[in-house]
Amino acid sequence: MSGSRLRTLQGHLCSPEGRAMEHTTSLLTTHVLDTASGLPAQGLCLQLSRLEDHGRLWTELRKSYTDTDGRCPGLLPPGQMKVGTYKLFFDTESYWRKRGQESFYPYVEVVFTIKDETHKFHVPLLLSPWSYTTYRGS
Template sequence: MTSADSSPLTTHVLNTGDGVPAAKMDVSLHRLESKLMIWNMLSVGTTNEDGRCSGLVSREAFSPGMYKLRFETGSYWERMGQNSFYPYVEVVFTITETEQRFHLPLLMSRFSYSTYRGS
């Protein structure tokens, strides 16, 4: 992982069912190798007590292409002593302008989720 200040990509996970940040959730970042159609894992991280995970990629390693963030929601809910419908959530997105900063929040409950490009 890279430092949070230099990372062009951040995420924030909120447990909207309970109205709290989703702390200690494992997150991984992958990039599609388009010629091979294979996802390569770039990094892994864990959300902090505020549900935030930054530092997943350095500015130098962030090139145009297709990426995905994978959130391990099933193991999060198991730790909370609850079942969930989704064992994981994958958010796929395309980066064309790498000089920008990207924030991709995940809002989730045990039976639903949504995401958006934040600022």
């Protein structure tokens, strides 16, 4: 793996000192369910980024952990939603490692486009050690 690619991946890894997201009203939310256990994926680190600089640079907007219900309700505070391309990075490797579980995917990235900043966007992730599914929720 090239040095620049390795730095990019390492830059995404979450550390235990990551701050929890405050519960604010947001038009962008996520919810992670651990389908292997049938429970919410509590404590999973995630990062929200937006594509900037004419589509050449990801800018990190938020870094947090899912709550006891597997949710991150306040991804973007009111007024920060803009039309554009966004990415949710989920650190699945650390999540499974904490549970003593081997997994196939070291991380999951969900890239999506917001065309109307007044709409609500919910991006759920259904996760197991060997698969994942995502969709636009309501």
